[in-house]
Every structure is written in C-alpha cells, then in structure tokens.
Amino acid sequence: MHAMVYHRYGGPDVVHLAELPKPLPRDNEVLIRIHATTVSSADWRARTLDLPGGFGFMGRPVFGFFGPRQPILGGELAGVIEAVGRSVTRFSVGDQVFAFAGGKFGCHAEYRTLPEDGLITRKPANLSFEEAAALSFGGTTALSFLRDKAGIRAGDKVLVIGASGSVGAAAVQLAKHFGAEVTGVCSTANLKLVRSLGADRVIDYTSEDFARSGDSWDIVLNCNGAVSFAEVEASLRPGGRLVLVLGSFAQAVGLERPRKGSEKRLMSSIAQVTVEDMQFLAQLAGSGALKPVIDRVYPLADAAEAHAYVATGRKRGNVVLAVGSRPD
Ligand SMILES: NC(=O)c1ccc[n+]([C@@H]2O[C@H](COP(=O)([O-])OP(=O)(O)OC[C@H]3O[C@@H](n4cnc5c(N)ncnc54)[C@H](OP(=O)(O)O)[C@@H]3O)[C@@H](O)[C@H]2O)c1
Structure with missing residues (x-):
C-alpha cells in the first residue's frame, strides 16, 4: 500500500511516499480502506517535536528516542471496512466508518487495521469521507x-x-x-x-x-x-x-x-475519548448540529505540502488528505 512516512524529526520535507505491505487484520480487528484522513496539529507536533512550553523533554520518550517510533502519521480517518478478523461482530465488510487512532497515528496510508472495540463508528450518511475524517480530532x-x-x-x-x-x-x-x-x-x-x-x-x-x-x-x-x-x-x-x-x-x-x-x-490536561463520544459526534453531525470545517484538501501524495500549510498555524478548521479514489 501507499503510505506517507517519516523517519526523522524535522520540516515538512521529512515526510515522503513509501510502499509498505498491506496490513492484515488480527482476529479482533477490522481492515479499513482509507478514503480520507487529516494533517492535524498533533501530526505537526509529532513531526517537529515542537511541544507546548516546558513539555519539550517529553518529545523523544513519547514519539521515539532515535527517530519516530511510528513512521506513519495521521490520527483520524474515514473509509470502508474491507476485511474483518474471525471474531469481529460489530462491523461488516462494506461498512462506511470513521475512526480515531489518536496518538497511535498510522492513518496517512491506504489501509489501517484497528480493533473492533476501538474508536470506530459508522459514518453519518450526510457527511462526505473528507468531512467524516475531520470529525474526530x-x-x-x-x-x-x-x-x-x-x-x-x-x-x-x-x-x-x-x-x-x-x-x-x-x-x-x-x-x-x-x-x-x-x-x-x-x-x-x-x-x-x-x-x-x-x-x-x-x-x-x-x-x-x-x-x-x-x-x-x-x-x-x-x-x-x-x-x-x-x-x-x-x-x-x-x-x-x-x-x-x-x-x-x-x-x-x-x-x-x-x-x-x-x-x-x-x-x-489531555483529552479522554470513548467510543460513545464518537457516536455522540456522529449523531450531532448526522443531525446537522456539528459540521466539520474543512480548509484545504490535498491528495495523500502531497502530504508534505499539507504539513507545510498546517505548520503556518493559520489553518481554518481541518486540513484533509484524500486517499485513492472514492465511491460516490
Ligand atoms: N490537550 C489535549 O489533549 C489536546 C488535544 C488536541 C489538541 N491540543 C492542542 O490544542 C491546540 C489547538 O489545536 P488545533 O488542532 O485546534 O490547532 P489548529 O487547528 O492548528 O489552530 C489553527 C488556528 O489557530 C488560530 N490561532 C493561532 N494563533 C492564535 C492566537 N494567538 N489566538 C487565537 N487564535 C489563534 C489560527 O487562526 P488565526 O489565523 O485567525 O490566528 C488558526 O485558525 C494545539 O496546540 C494542539 O496541540 C491539545
């Protein structure tokens, strides 16, 4: 699969395209084909180790001492379940979902596996994949x-x-x-x-x-x-x-x-998130009470450009990466 990876901390140009093996879902996991993801302020922090005042000493212990432990950034996604592990009961192949991987990242790619009891929720039908991807963070x-x-x-x-x-x-x-x-x-x-x-x-x-x-x-x-x-x-x-x-x-x-x-x-403190929170947001977005704000959409391959824009600190709402071709 295509993924945007980084192997050292630094400017937007440390992010580059790579070809990686497509992940396989474990028994309790779903495999999601990603249609959209975002470049968030968390991705910017993990790439640059630019942390809020006084937190700098925590950067390498959290993200990796000698380089990023998780080479694929991206904390949120929207896509379609492509395969499910043997014991999965909550989701089926073809379900349209959005999900939050948070600090585990890994969404700037064509596929992501997640445990079925993770922060995954069905996508509200009135939201595009781009909008749904920008709902979680x-x-x-x-x-x-x-x-x-x-x-x-x-x-x-x-x-x-x-x-x-x-x-x-x-x-x-x-x-x-x-x-x-x-x-x-x-x-x-x-x-x-x-x-x-x-x-x-x-x-x-x-x-x-x-x-x-x-x-x-x-x-x-x-x-x-x-x-x-x-x-x-x-x-x-x-x-x-x-x-x-x-x-x-x-x-x-x-x-x-x-x-x-x-x-x-x-x-x-730090935000605490449950799957009920995700469902609550989905419900609000479904009713029109919450609309994710999207500033710009870039193709996945242009993630470095998206990072550069996010790094300006001036984005309005969310910056989305569109991944592959999407169903209507
Ligand atoms: N504690 C947690 O668990 C947690 C979780 C998520 C995020 N965060 C942190 O929360 C912060 C916000 O995240 P975010 O994703 O919302 O950031 P963001 O989308 O990157 O914020 C960009 C916006 O900030 C505005 N801005 C910049 N400087 C400003 C200022 N001095 N006063 C008012 N507005 C200003 C910009 O508007 P203008 O161009 O109009 O200035 C721009 O629209 C980040 O530092 C992030 O690391 C913390």
Missing part, C-alpha cells in the same frame, strides 16, 4: 474539555480562544449545542467563519483584548496561544474555569494555580 477534544472537564451547562457563557482551529471550531458548535452563549476569539480573516459556526459574538484579537473587554465568562477555553491564569482571572465569573486545551507544563502540574480560597479554577 477536534470534536473529541472539544467534547472532552467542554463537557467532561469543564462541566458545561445550558446558559453558561463560554469564551473560545482559537475559535477558527480544528478544536476551536468544534468547541464553538458543541458549546452552542449544549445551550451556552458563545464568544469566539480569532483574527479578522476568520470572524465570518466563527460567526457562521454559531458564535453569538466574535472578538478580533488583532484589535481587541478579551481580557480588557469588561465582559466575563463561566468557561474560558484556550485552544491557542499561551494564556496565564492571572491574565484571565478577572474575565472569569464567580465559579468560572480557565480550561486549557493548550497549556504549559507549569500549568499542567499545578505550579500555576488560582490563589488559595479562590472559587475560580484552572484546568489543564
């Missing part, structure tokens, strides 16, 4: 942070910083779905996009600082740029939470925290 992250960590409730006021990225675009839509009043922070070029996702208000960070707007929120979800608790504290309502999808090592280990006795909280 941003969607599951936003869901994990907004619902499970921040405990979002109807009527909450939510500020999404980085509202035009993969996680932020999903967060704006999910927060609206949960009944929140949403403000999105983005640059001038993305104001219209973020409004179209349902944001009640948008703040252009090139001309306005949300922290000086005089407004306050129950949840401030930071999906981009470094934000300290001190900068945000006055913008949190009583009981408010600063929730860091992107945070520093000091924030993650509690070196930076609210004053003792403060009823405001700082939360920084």
